[in-house]
Amino acid sequence: MHTKQQKTAQKAADRVIIPKNPIRFIFSVSKPHKWFAIGALMAMLSAEFFLSVSPFVLKKLVDELTAFKSLEEGLQVFFVWGIVYVLLQLFSSMSWSASGFTGMQWLSRANKTAYERLYNYISLHSNAYFSDRFAGSLSNKISNASDGSERLLERTLWGWLPETIGLLIGVSIFFTVDKVIAVGYFLAVFVVGVVNFYLVKKRRPHVIAYAASSSKLRGDGVDFLTNIAASRQYVRRKHENMRISKSAQDRREKDIRQWAMSEWMLFMNRLIAVVLVGAVLGYMYVLFKKEAVGAGDIILVLAVLGNITHIITHLGNMMNGFIRMYGEIEEGLEEVLVPHEIDDKKNARKLKVTDAKVEWNAVDFGFDDNQVFDKFNLDIPSGQRVGLVGSSGAGKTTFVSLLLRQHDIDGGEILIDGQNIAKVTQDSLRENIAVVPQEPLLFHRSIRENIAYGKLDATQEEIELAAQRAQAHDFIMELPEGYDTLVGERGVKLSGGQKQRVAIARAMLKDAPILVLDEATSALDSESEVKIQKALHELMVGKTVVAIAHRLSTLREMDRIIVLEQGVVIEDGTHDELVASGGVYARLWAHQAGGFLT
Ligand SMILES: Nc1ncnc2c1ncn2[C@@H]1O[C@H](COP(=O)(O)OP(=O)(O)OP(=O)(O)O)[C@@H](O)[C@H]1O
Numbered sequence: 273m274h275t276k277q278q279k280t281a282q283k284a285a286d287r288v289i290i291p292k293n294p295i296r297f298i299f300s301v302s303k304p305h306k307w308f309a310i311g312a313l314m315a316m317l318s319a320e321f322f323l324s325v326s327p328f329v330l331k332k333l334v335d336e337l338t339a340f341k342s343l344e345e346g347l348q349v350f351f352v353w354g355i356v357y358v359l360l361q362l363f364s365s366m367s368w369s370a371s372g373f374t375g376m377q378w379l380s381r382a383n384k385t386a387y388e389r390l391y392n393y394i395s396l397h398s399n400a401y402f403s404d405r406f407a408g409s410l411s412n413k414i415s416n417a418s419d420g421s422e423r424l425l426e427r428t429l430w431g432w433l434p435e436t437i438g439l440l441i442g443v444s445i446f447f448t449v450d451k452v453i454a455v456g457y458f459l460a461v462f463v464v465g466v467v468n469f470y471l472v473k474k475r476r477p478h479v480i481a482y483a484a485s486s487s488k489l490r491g492d493g494v495d496f497l498t499n500i501a502a503s504r505q506y507v508r509r510k511h512e513n514m515r516i517s518k519s520a521q522d523r524r525e526k527d528i529r530q531w532a533m534s535e536w537m538l539f540m541n542r543l544i545a546v547v548l549v550g551a552v553l554g555y556m557y558v559l560f561k562k563e564a565v566g567a568g569d570i571i572l573v574l575a576v577l578g579n580i581t582h583i584i585t586h587l588g589n590m591m592n593g594f595i596r597m598y599g600e601i602e603e604g605l606e607e608v609l610v611p612h613e614i615d616d617k618k619n620a621r622k623l624k625v626t627d628a629k630v631e632w633n634a635v636d637f638g639f640d641d642n643q644v645f646d647k648f649n650l651d652i653p654s655g656q657r658v659g660l661v662g663s664s665g666a667g668k669t670t671f672v673s674l675l676l677r678q679h680d681i682d683g684g685e686i687l688i689d690g691q692n693i694a695k696v697t698q699d700s701l702r703e704n705i706a707v708v709p710q711e712p713l714l715f716h717r718s719i720r721e722n723i724a725y726g727k728l729d730a731t732q733e734e735i736e737l738a739a740q741r742a743q744a745h746d747f748i749m750e751l752p753e754g755y756d757t758l759v760g761e762r763g764v765k766l767s768g769g770q771k772q773r774v775a776i777a778r779a780m781l782k783d784a785p786i787l788v789l790d791e792a793t794s795a796l797d798s799e800s801e802v803k804i805q806k807a808l809h810e811l812m813v814g815k816t817v818v819a820i821a822h823r824l825s826t827l828r829e830m831d832r833i834i835v836l837e838q839g840v841v842i843e844d845g846t847h848d849e850l851v852a853s854g855g856v857y858a859r860l861w862a863h864q865a866g867g868f869l870t
């Protein structure tokens with residue numbers, strides 16, 4: 273069960289607006305943890321400060337050592353400045369650790385917030401969104417955005433930010449020695465920075481292309497592995513592996529393209545850094561000759577130069593890392609944060625079901641240019657049990673999707689007890705409809721959890737009763753771990769009929785006033801079906817029911833049967849009436865003597 277705290281957090285999460293811009297995204301997921309963020313930043317700043325002033329102490333030490341008059345005095349100088357130096361190192365190290373401990377809290381919390389918000393957002397997308405995308409690649413995009421944000425913060429907090437600050441402090445230390453060195457160096461660093469920035473910007477599209485290619489490869493891998501059985505049946509292992517190889521090759525090409533640009537940049541920076549060191553030392557030589565600087569100044573400049581040469585070389589690399597992670601986060605956010613296809617209307621109310629009367633008034637709906645319903649009308653009075661018949665592709669499953677508002681319709685309206693389903697909250701609509709879908713959807717969890725999905729707080733007795741009524745209890749008890757058996761991804765460890773019975777038990781537990789059965793018993797043998805029919809009949813009592821079936825015998829006892837053809841009702845009546853009328857239904861019925869095709 274979920275804790276109260278988790279539930280409140282979930283409620284709050286639905287209202288949060290998630291920025292699409294990576295930097296603003298990182299800010300927004302850090303906001304709830306701002307005290308840790310502030311603490312970590314302050315600690316980092318003080319660490320960098322202590323580190324940057326230590327070359328001064330070296331200068332002081334050298335200056336005073338070269339000027340001492342007696343050994344005793346020299347020892348004293350060494351002792352005092354030595355202690356100051358060690359203390360600075362100690363303060364700096366302690367500050368780094370402090371930023372480590374607070375930063376760890378900030379980053380891990382922000383990462384958790386990012387995951388929670390993105391999964392919360394993506395779970396509100398429509399089925400159409402998911403049918404256009406690979407689930408594996410989507411979960412990767414969320415990981416890229418969430419983990420990428422954490423890594424970006426890490427590289428910022430302990431990478432480029434302190435280094436940049438160190439660089440600026442280093443250049444300002446040069447000012448204490450000589451203005452020309454300082455200004456010259458500053459200009460050089462500025463130019464390197466600008467050139468690096470320009471190159472990094474040029475490289476950005478390549479980084480994005482590389483990230484997209486990476487996630488395509490991962491998506492292809494997941495698609496292949498989830499359908500491995502099909503690829504075996506058709507002996508297409510090589511074909512699939514070649515597809516993977518093609519995607520991997522594409523990824524490699526894109527990687528080389530973006531990587532090479534980075535290597536050239538590093539190469540350039542290394543050269544420039546060496547030239548700068550040479551220039552500064554040459555200039556110091558001139559100053560020393562003029563006796564304008566002392567030994568202490570030379571030590572100071574050398575110490576600072578050592579620090580900032582390293583920084584300049586990696587300036588481009590740091591920007592690269594930054595831009596790469598930025599690209600990954602951006603790509604992830606762009607895919608996930610598209611507007612929801614189906615939103616609750618502002619101030620949408622909850623659906624209140626009293627009689628469970630369903631009306632379809634002039635409903636138009638199509639997929640792209642495939643018109644499935646054209647001015648479709650249907651009234652289902654309260655408590656009526658309707659059988660829906662029609663050839664494959666006639667629109668029966670689509671009928672179920674529209675009733676659940678998994679797509680928005682193009683015209684007309686669907687009413688439940690007089691309330692337009694497009695104007696009530698989606699959750700309240702779906703809470704009132706129990707569906708046994710054409711393809712049972714099982715989680716890779718225990719059978720108990722899969723059944724209890726219809727009622728999360730169901731007791732073991734309730735679960736077993738539902739399973740018994742759905743004719744599932746016996747086969748479950750024969751499984752190695754009974755109700756605790758894991759069913760495999762999408763329920764692969766169960767037979768088609770077993771999955772259907774688990775799905776029926778789940779719908780029974782849900783006990784909603786409207787029941788929809790889409791080929792709910794199609795995978796069962798006739799004996800189990802006869803038994804389940806009894807249970808289903810019991811379940812239907814007092815409910816409005818839409819049952820879809822190709823095997824007409826299962827619909828015989830419905831109050832009414834509707835024959836759907838190309839989105840239009842072509843026949844409507846009881847089983848006996850339709851058989852007597854000699855239409856489409858009668859012909860189908862004749863084909864299926866006793867419910868089976870002859
Ligand atoms: N997600 C989708 N995107 C595009 N077209 C779709 C989608 N789902 C269904 N269709 C199309 O809509 C039409 C109706 O499909 P639907 O699944 O409702 O048929 P059905 O009556 O349930 O068929 P069956 O008896 O085979 O289950 C078909 O032409 C189908 O190709």
Ligand SMILES: [Mg+2]
Binds near residue numbers: 668
């Ligand atoms: Mg169907």
